[in-house]
Every structure is written in C-alpha cells, then in structure tokens.
Amino acid sequence: MRRTNSDFMTGVPELLILKLLISRDMYGYEIAREIESANGEGLSISEAILYPTLHSLEKRGCLKAKRKTVNGRTRVYYSATKSGRVRLNSMMAEWQRITSIVSEMLGRRADASIR
Amino acid sequence: MRRTNSDFMTGVPELLILKLLISRDMYGYEIAREIESANGEGLSISEAILYPTLHSLEKRGCLKAKRKTVNGRTRVYYSATKSGRVRLNSMMAEWQRITSIVSEMLGRRADASIR
DNA sequence: TCGCTATACCTCAAAATGTTAGGTATTGTT
DNA sequence: AACAATACCTAACATTTTGAGGTATAGCGA
Numbered sequence: 001m002r003r004t005n006s007d008f009m010t011g012v013p014e015l016l017i018l019k020l021l022i023s024r025d026m027y028g029y030e031i032a033r034e035i036e037s038a039n040g041e042g043l044s045i046s047e048a049i050l051y052p053t054l055h056s057l058e059k060r061g062c063l064k065a066k067r068k069t070v071n072g073r074t075r076v077y078y079s080a081t082k083s084g085r086v087r088l089n090s091m092m093a094e095w096q097r098i099t100s101i102v103s104e105m106l107g108r109r110a111d112a113s114i115r
Numbered sequence: 116m117r118r119t120n121s122d123f124m125t126g127v128p129e130l131l132i133l134k135l136l137i138s139r140d141m142y143g144y145e146i147a148r149e150i151e152s153a154n155g156e157g158l159s160i161s162e163a164i165l166y167p168t169l170h171s172l173e174k175r176g177c178l179k180a181k182r183k184t185v186n187g188r189t190r191v192y193y194s195a196t197k198s199g200r201v202r203l204n205s206m207m208a209e210w211q212r213i214t215s216i217v218s219e220m221l222g223r224r225a226d227a228s229i230r
Numbered sequence: 231t232c233g234c235t236a237t238a239c240c241t242c243a244a245a246a247t248g249t250t251a252g253g254t255a256t257t258g259t260t
Numbered sequence: 261a262a263c264a265a266t267a268c269c270t271a272a273c274a275t276t277t278t279g280a281g282g283t284a285t286a287g288c289g290a
Contacts, residue, residue: 008213010125010247010276016220029238039216049277051240072285073238092221098123099214101154105131106207125247125276144267164248166269187256188267 013045013053015095018080018088021063027075028054054078062087128160128168130210133195133203136178142190143169169193177202 020031028050036044054076057063062084066077080088135146143165151159169191172178177199181192195203 008123008126008210011123012213012217013277016217019221027238028240035220038220042212043216046278047238047240048242048279048281052276071237074285075238095123095217095221097157098127099218101158102127102131102210103214105150105153106134106210128248142267143269161249162267162269163250163252163271167247170269186266189256190267 011091011095013049014057015088015091016045017050017053017057018062018084018091021078021080022085022088025066025077025079027068027077029075057084126206126210128164129172130203130206131160132165132168132172133177133199133206136193136195137200137203140181140192140194142183142192144190172199 016035017031020026020034026034028047031054032045032047032050054063054065058065058078060083062081063078064081066079068075068077131150132146135141135149141149143162146169147160147162147165169178169180173180173193175198177196178193179196181194183190183192
C-alpha cells in the first residue's frame with residue numbers, strides 16, 4: 001500500500017533529490033524507486049513533480065545531465081554540481097531550522113536535543 | 116531581524132493556528148504576534164496567509180468566529196471546534212510521519228528515538 | 231504471438247499554497 | 261500633526277503539487 005504525498009511536502013522532493021545525487025549519479029526513474037524503498041514505502045515522489053524538478057535544478061546549474069542508452073532504453077543521469085551541493089547545504093539547514101521550531105511549538109521535545 | 120517564511124512552510128500556518136487555538140480562543144492579530152514571539156522571531160506567518168487560512172478553517176467547520184469590540188477596535192475571536200481538534204490530531208500525526216522519514220533520509224538520527 | 235508488467239522518459243490542466251504589496255480604520259505616542 | 265501600533269482584509273502573481281494522462285522499449289508468462 002503506497003502512500004500519497006502529504007500537505008507538508010513543499011520543497012521536500014527537491015531536498016531529497018539533491019541529497020541522493022550527492023552520494024552518486026542517478027537517473028530519474030531510479031531516484032523515484034530509491035525514495036520509495038528507502039522508507040518502507042511511507043513516502044513517494046510522483047513523476048509529475050520529479051521530472052520537472054530535475055529539469056529546473058539543471059537549468060539553475062545545480063545538476064548536470066548526461067544521456068545514456070542501456071538495453072535499448074534511454075536514461076538521463078544527473079550529477080550534482082558544486083552549486084547543487086551548496087544548495088543542498090542551505091536547504092538542509094533550513095529544513096532543520098523550520099522543523100525544530102514547529103516541533104517545539106507542537107509540544108514535542110525540541111529537536112535541538114538530537115544530532 | 117525578522118525571518119521570512121521558508122520553502123518548507125506548506126500547511127504549517129494551518130497547523131500552528133490550530134495548535135494555538137486548542138489552548139485558548141485568540142484573534143488573528145494575536146495569533147500572528149504569538150507565533151513570532153514563541154520562537155525568538157525565527158518564524159513568522161504573514162497576514163496574507165493568516166486571514167485566508169482562518170476563513171477557510173471556519174468555512175470547513177474547524178473554527179468558530181465571534182466578533183468582539185475592544186477599545187474601539189474590532190477583534191474576531193476564533194475557537195476550535197470538535198472537528199478542528201480532530202483535524203489538528205491528524206495534521207500533527209502527518210507532520211510527525213513526514214519529518215521522521217525526511218530527517219532519516221537526510222542522515223540525522225531518526226526522530227523515532229524521541230518523544 | 232498476445233497481453234501484461236516493468237522500465238524510462240515526459241507533459242498539461244487544475245488545485246492548493248504562499249509572497250508581495252497594497253488597502254481601511256482606530257488608538258496611542260512623540 | 262505625524263507616526264507607530266493595533267486590527268482587519270484583499271488582489272495579483274508565482275510556485276509547487278496533484279491527477280491524469282502520453283510515448284516507447286524490454287521482458288515474461290500463457
């Protein structure tokens with residue numbers, strides 16, 4: 001049973017895509033499968049947001065694309081650029097900042113205690 | 116120095132508004148000040164999202180509005196309904212679910228360890 | 231060989247959400 | 261008198277996400 005995305009997803013696809021592409025080059029379809037399998041199918045990125053996000057990251061210079069044909073199918077491999085790594089860093093910091101504040105306001109123990 | 120909202124804000128205004136209105140009745144302007152002061156000005160909700168969100172929550176039956184005039188100024192006090200409490204519960208669960216998964220994928224220690 | 235599933239890319243219209251930049255009106259302060 | 265603070269609000273625009281498609285090849289079982 002695959003979960004649909006939630007209301008709290010804005011920016012999350014981009015964040016996870018950049019995070020994955022830091023560790024190794026991947027192609028779109030592979031990224032989608034990876035995100036699903038990485039969390040027991042608790043979260044999935046629809047292809048309708050995945051591909052446009054990859055394109056916009058590439059246009060902004062955060063990613064580099066390279067087409068490769070494997071077994072008669074074309075894959076577009078993406079790699080993170082320096083600019084992509086910088087962007088990931090600031091996005092992760094921002095994610096940490098917002099979730100800490102919200103979690104604290106919701107009454108959970110502050111995220112500041114972990115890490 | 117007041118922070119602007121971040122990319123990771125989708126649904127957060129609604130979440131915080133409901134959370135605040137569970138503890139006591141408040142009016143819009145008061146909610147905005149409360150959110151700012153509650154976290155050292157690290158986060159603020161613009162009035163352009165605050166008021167429309169209050170109106171939509173009221174229309175959906177999650178909030179009840181009551182006008183009150185104090186010192187020549189009109190305040191609209193909101194209180195959470197049963198339906199509003201139910202909605203808050205599911206939103207908090209969803210917030211917990213998403214942030215846990217994302218945090219884990221980002222490589223921090225899993226949120227599962229706290230609470 | 232037919233049909234189905236998986237792989238692999240993509241787009242478009244509509245909905246939802248948030249930002250920027252205003253507006254009105256009263257009260258308190260300088 | 262001028263300005264900040266209180267207190268409500270909206271409209272135009274940009275961005276993000278969803279839902280629902282579309283194309284094409286490869287592999288597998290009946």
